[in-house]
Amino acid sequence: xxxxxxxxxxxxxxxxxxxxxxxxxxxxxxxxxxxxxxxxxxxxxxxxxxxxxxxxxxxxxxxxxxxxxxxxxxxxxxxxxxxxxxxxxxxxxxxxxxxxxxxxxxxxxxxxxxxxxxxxxxxxxxxxxxxxxxxxxxxxxxxxxxxxxxxxxxxxxxxxxxxxxxxxxxxxxxxxxxxxxxxxxxxxxxxxxxxxxxxxxxxxxxxxxxxxxxxxxxxxxxxxxxxxxxxxxxxxxxxxxxxxxxxxxxxxxxxxxxxxxxxxxxxxxxxxxxxxxxxxxxxxxxxxxxxxxxxxxxxxxxxxxxxxxxxxxxxxxxx
Amino acid sequence: xxxxxxxxxxxxxxxxxxxxxxxxxxxxxxxxxxxxxxxxxxxxxxxxxxxxxxxxxxxxxxxxxxxxxxxxxxxxxxxxxxxxxxxxxxxxxxxxxxxxxxxxxxxxxxxxxxxxxxxxxxxxxxxxxxxxxxxxxxxxxxxxxxxxxxxxxxxxxxxxxxxxxxxxxxxxxxxxxxxxxxxxxxxxxxxxxxxxxxxxxxxxxxxxxxxxxxxxxxxxxxxxxxxxxxxxxxxxxxxxxxxxxxxxxx
Numbered sequence: 001x002x003x004x005x006x007x008x009x010x011x012x013x014x015x016x017x018x019x020x021x022x023x024x025x026x027x028x029x030x031x032x033x034x035x036x037x038x039x040x041x042x043x044x045x046x047x048x049x050x051x052x053x054x055x056x057x058x059x060x061x062x063x064x065x066x067x068x069x070x071x072x073x074x075x076x077x078x079x080x081x082x083x084x085x086x087x088x089x090x091x092x093x094x095x096x097x098x099x100x101x102x103x104x105x106x107x108x109x110x111x112x113x114x115x116x117x118x119x120x121x122x123x124x125x126x127x128x129x130x131x132x133x134x135x136x137x138x139x140x141x142x143x144x145x146x147x148x149x150x151x152x153x154x155x156x157x158x159x160x161x162x163x164x165x166x167x168x169x170x171x172x173x174x175x176x177x178x179x180x181x182x183x184x185x186x187x188x189x190x191x192x193x194x195x196x197x198x199x200x201x202x203x204x205x206x207x208x209x210x211x212x213x214x215x216x217x218x219x220x221x222x223x224x225x226x227x228x229x230x231x232x233x234x235x236x237x238x239x240x241x242x243x244x245x246x247x248x249x250x251x252x253x254x255x256x257x258x259x260x261x262x263x264x265x266x267x268x269x270x271x272x273x274x275x276x277x278x279x280x281x282x283x284x285x286x287x288x289x290x291x292x293x294x295x296x297x298x299x300x301x302x303x304x305x306x307x308x309x310x311x312x313x314x315x316x317x318x319x
Numbered sequence: 320x321x322x323x324x325x326x327x328x329x330x331x332x333x334x335x336x337x338x339x340x341x342x343x344x345x346x347x348x349x350x351x352x353x354x355x356x357x358x359x360x361x362x363x364x365x366x367x368x369x370x371x372x373x374x375x376x377x378x379x380x381x382x383x384x385x386x387x388x389x390x391x392x393x394x395x396x397x398x399x400x401x402x403x404x405x406x407x408x409x410x411x412x413x414x415x416x417x418x419x420x421x422x423x424x425x426x427x428x429x430x431x432x433x434x435x436x437x438x439x440x441x442x443x444x445x446x447x448x449x450x451x452x453x454x455x456x457x458x459x460x461x462x463x464x465x466x467x468x469x470x471x472x473x474x475x476x477x478x479x480x481x482x483x484x485x486x487x488x489x490x491x492x493x494x495x496x497x498x499x500x501x502x503x504x505x506x507x508x509x510x511x512x513x514x515x516x517x518x519x520x521x522x523x524x525x526x527x528x529x530x531x532x533x534x535x536x537x538x539x540x541x542x543x544x545x546x547x548x549x550x551x552x553x554x555x556x557x558x559x560x561x562x563x564x565x566x567x568x569x
Contacts, residue, residue, distance in 0.1 A: 181432040188418045188429045195416035197400040198378055198409070200434030200486055204399075256420075 008175060012168045019164040023157040032160040036228060038269035039163040040221055043170045044242065045249040045261035047217035050174055051210045052247070053255025054183060056190035057107065061118030062246045064125050065095055065215050067238035069222025074135050074232045077143060084162065084227060091223035092216040099215025103208040110193055126238035140233030143226055159224050170217045174258040177213070186210060241285070245272070248292045254302025263303050329392065331356045331521050332377070332490060337386035339372055339545075346372040348545040350386070354490070354523065359516045361536030361553065362525045365565055368542040370525045371413060374492050377523075378410045379403045391489065404434050409488035411479035413495045413525075417467035423478055424450050424463040430485035450485065457481040457511060473504040480511065490521045497528055505531055533557070541565065 023032070044062060051057050072094045073087035082090070098121075106117040130138045145155045152158040177183050188196040189203045197203050226232045245268065253264025268291065272284045299306045330353035339347040347369045354360050364370050375381040377388055379400035387396045395403055418426050427450045431441070441449075454460045457477045462470065470478060476496045483491055493512060497505045509531050516522050526532045532539060532553065539556040541549045543565040549556045556562055 184425070184429055184432050187420060191418040191420050192416045194380055194400075195412065195418065196429070198380070198404055199430045199482060200401050200404040200432075201429065202399070202401045202433070 004179075008172075012172070016164060016168060019161055020151075023152055023161055029154060029156060032154075032156045034273045036156065036160045036163055037273060038266060039160065039167050040225070041245065041249060041269040042262055042265040043163065043166045043221035044218055044246045045253065045265040046167075046170045046174045046258060047214050047221065048246045049250045049255045049258070049261045050177060050217075051207070051214040053250055053261070054177065054186040054190065055207055055210050057207065057211075058112075058115045058247070059118050059211075059214070060115050060243050060247070061102070061122045062218060063238045063240055063242040064118065064122035065098065065218035066222035066225070066242045067122075067129065067234070068094055068098060068125060069219035070225050070232050070237040071129055071135055072219065073223040073226045074141060074143065077226065078135065078141070081146075083146075084158075084224065087226075088162070088166075088220050088223040092220040095219025096212045096216035098219070099212040100208060102215070103211030107207040107211060108204060122238060122240075122243070126234050129238070130234045136232065138234060140231060143230050143232065145227055145230055155227065159228050162224055163221070166217075166221055170221075171258055171262065173213060173217065177210070178258055182206065182209070244285075245288060248288050250302075252291060252295045252302055254299075254304025254306075256301065256308075257304050260302050260304040267303075328355060330354055330389075331358075331391055333387075333389040334373075334377070335387045335389070337373070337376060337388065338384045339369075339376055339381060340384050346545050347376065347383075350542075350545070350547060352540060352547065352550065354521060356489075356521055357516070357519055358521050359513070359535055359537045360521070360523045361532040361539040362523055362542070363527070363529075363532055363539060363556075363562075364542035367544075368565070369545040370542055371494060372545075373542070374410060374494055374523070374525065377403075377492065378408055401433065404486050404488075407487070407489035408492070409434075409483035409486045409490070410492040411476070411483055411494055411496050413498065415472075415475040415479050417470070417475060417478060417482075419467050422464050422466055423454065423459060423470070423481075426467060426478060426482050427453060427485040430482055434486035453481050453484050456514075457484070458507075473500050473507065476500070476508060477511065480508075480515075484515065488520060490523070491515060492523045492525075494525045495527065496524075497526060497531055509535060529557070 044066065048059060048062055052059050069091040072091040076082040076087050076090055102117060102121055106114045129135065135141055148155045148158055152161065177186070185196070185201045185206050188199065188201050189206060193203055222237070225237070249264035249268045250261040251264070252268060253262065254260035268288065271287060275283050275287060295302060332354040334350060334352050337347055337350045338345070350373065362370050362373070372381065376383050379398060383396065387394055389395065390403070390406060390408060393406070395406060418429060428446065431446050431449060451460060451463060454463050457480060459474065459477055459481060462474060467475070467478060480493065480496060497508050500508065505528060512522055512524060512535060524532070524535055536553050538551065539553045540547060541556055541559070541562045543561070548561045548565060549559040
């Protein structure tokens, strides 16, 4: 294992230890309630950037993948009472299949066709679920949480931990993709698809693979949301806000490195939580918009771009 | 004229009855030609005559309506471009298409990662050596770790040839690698191509600069309106009346 890999896994272990310690030490429920949302956005943003960042194919269908994750969990829970782990695993499989289908159909074409198709997909799936009686239809469905498993005191604490595990899994996959041959191939096809093909890069296969992995992770991130809210309803599970927020988080963080969407999600997610508590949830959207415009103008390559620029400047000063 | 290597050697590339249409426009009309191993082949013709279309059909960027492309004995007509690259067909582009977010060395690394067999299992240091030896050959060693955005026009052309070379091609197609270069730069690139041909690589060169074509080519083919109007020794083709008419428009 390389030195940076060792550092990464030590960091991941420390992160998970801190999460477990939090669940044992903090009695107040609220930090977990808010923290869960931030972790969920980290998974979504990092997963989004696997296709949107590395390959440059903008997915407007985050909410579709998220909502499909939610409803896979709802369906399994209602039909079989499946445990949380099974709900998440099944959501990942469904997400992978959905990613494969959308990818195969639209990624043959270059440019914005994929983005348009993902918007259409969101509308189609939401409409379908809205008319699906078994999972509650438009009125939504109430869910009774099963008893919590030790060592956790409350279900929300457990979900917080589960989402933290998903963060580690997602970042590990995104990081692997970035530093491996796959990352170089995706970067090449993002720069120039024809030149990449003519240099031996199997562009379609790489794009579809990225779409499958990205879709699986986004669905997995959505699965625990049903239990988190104890309620699922199409217009919130498929809310366009997920797509917009995740896109903004990835772009504000910067997509050249996996840490970008992590930073973006923490920054925006925390801001949103603070605003929701202090002012109102409606102001969120406004702040999101303003921050996105600000970053597009001032730092088009996001926080990562700013850090790299500062690093180059320091190196330049030293020379 | 006998092709180099004698008449009984199998062609490395055999194009048979190739036709390519864009809507009602026939860009290539029943084109057939054999290219022999190690040959230096010049491809000329006025603008819009179908030269780049032919290259795109050979490298797989375009699907053809009719005809076949056989490379090293294998029918590659249905294969995607990246598989053709792995079989040994490399190309440069008329307008350079570098991977602009990468350094020069990284551009070549893409080729090593994807086009060479077992590329991922070669140790990093050895891969770097391979990249550097290609860049040295191309006179780009000092630019290895620069962004492609900082390269001059001639350096971009060389970078594209270097990236093509990193795929270990049997056939290299150079699409106007000298367009827009000064005469000393033209000589530089031409010397590079002749050196590569000396290593046994078959080269198809598209070019408008006639001195370069004459100096480089063992055989020249002239296209006009998607048809072959002349093929043979460079001097013969240049003297051909239809070639002169096509170029001068009389």
